[in-house]
Amino acid sequence: xxxxxxxxxxxxxxxxxxxxxxxxxxxxxxxxxxxxxxxxxxxxxxxxxxxxxxxxxxxxxxxxxxxxxxxxxxxxxxxxxxxxxxxxxxxxxxxxxxxxxxxxxxxxxxxxxxxxxxxxxxxxxxxxxxxxxxxxxxxxxxxxxxxxxxxxxxxxxxxxxxxxxxxxxxxxxxxxxxxxxxxxxxxxxxxxxxxxxxxxxxxxxxxxxxxxxxxxxxxxxxxxxxxxxxxxxxxxxxxxxxxxxxxxxxxxxxxxx
Numbered sequence: 001x002x003x004x005x006x007x008x009x010x011x012x013x014x015x016x017x018x019x020x021x022x023x024x025x026x027x028x029x030x031x032x033x034x035x036x037x038x039x040x041x042x043x044x045x046x047x048x049x050x051x052x053x054x055x056x057x058x059x060x061x062x063x064x065x066x067x068x069x070x071x072x073x074x075x076x077x078x079x080x081x082x083x084x085x086x087x088x089x090x091x092x093x094x095x096x097x098x099x100x101x102x103x104x105x106x107x108x109x110x111x112x113x114x115x116x117x118x119x120x121x122x123x124x125x126x127x128x129x130x131x132x133x134x135x136x137x138x139x140x141x142x143x144x145x146x147x148x149x150x151x152x153x154x155x156x157x158x159x160x161x162x163x164x165x166x167x168x169x170x171x172x173x174x175x176x177x178x179x180x181x182x183x184x185x186x187x188x189x190x191x192x193x194x195x196x197x198x199x200x201x202x203x204x205x206x207x208x209x210x211x212x213x214x215x216x217x218x219x220x221x222x223x224x225x226x227x228x229x230x231x232x233x234x235x236x237x238x239x240x241x242x243x244x245x246x247x248x249x250x251x252x253x254x255x256x257x
Contacts, residue, residue: 013102014117014139018150022077022142024058027051031116031138034060037073038081080142084114088190089244091237094131096122097157097181098171101131104155108241113151115141124175148241152234157181159210162233167209180210185237189244191251199240203233 017023026034030051036043052071055061060077064070072078087109095102101122107114117139121132143151158165159181170180186200204225206212213233214225 013119014141014154017115017141017143017147017154019144019147021144021147021151023139024060024141025137025139026054026058026060028118028134028136028138030054031140034073034077034140035081035085038078039085040082077142080112081114083109084112088248089241090188091241092186092188093155094184095155095157095182096129096176096179097159099173099175100171101175103131103134106151108145108245111144111146113143113145113148115139115143115151115155117141117155122175129176149234149238152237156183156233157205157210159205161205161207161210161213161230162203164231167211170209179204179206181205183233185240187240187244189247191248195247195251197244197247199243201236201240203228203236 014023029045030047033043033045033047033051034055052061056071060074061071062074064072084107087107089108091104091106091108093104093106095104099122101120102117103120104115104117106116118137119135121134123130123132153163156162158168160167162181162183174180176182182205183203184200185202186198188196188198190196202216204214204216206214211230213228213230215228215236216223217226218224
């Protein structure tokens with residue numbers, strides 16, 4: 001399903017997700033209100049008329065059954081958001097492509113994958129790279145676990161080392177040269193505080209067009225880069241998520257025994 005870009009003039013970074021998916025783009029304050037309602041919390045601020053119109057246009061607010069002027073969050077969105085946002089399995093992505101950057105949070109509950117994506121400013125000096133101010137728009141998506149690999153491919157930088165994307169010229173400015181693009185991932189499985197397991201990694205696209213893939217691994221003299229087969233990023237990411245789901249499932253089975 002393609003993104004509804006009614007509320008924001010700038011072209012969205014993600015335009016579609018695989019399979020039977022939903023994808024909308026809304027303002028950050030509107031997302032804060034929707035998130036609070038989905039979690040049955042007090043919203044940080046009262047919803048404005050502009051936000052009501054925005055959420056109606058993208059289908060997040062619908063007519064309340066049996067009420068002439070009442071509005072509610074679409075029941076399907078609300079159910080999926082509530083179950084995923086309270087799930088013990090999550091993924092945090094930080095992606096950089098040239099001088100562009102974004103953060104993406106995925107929450108997984110059963111078959112449902114909720115995606116919360118936001119562009120960020122990125123700066124670098126001789127020693128460090130930092131993420132700065134967030135964009136005022138949030139991309140919110142719903143996907144399914146059956147399309148997890150394809151969903152990852154839609155979210156990471158579209159470079160040949162990461163996906164099957166066609167080669168594209170390297171950006172004019174690289175904030176973390178010599179890498180053309182990079183992906184940092186953290187997978188969290190937390191069925192209980194004392195049973196929390198964290199895994200992840202950092203992957204880099206090198207070469208003139210980002211066609212070579214490398215991963216950072218521990219070495220004798222600290223962290224070192226190891227070359228991998230192009231396209232193997234998403235399979236590695238999927239394996240870490242499946243392991244996280246397995247950890248949570250095993251804990252639930254042990255608690256029920």
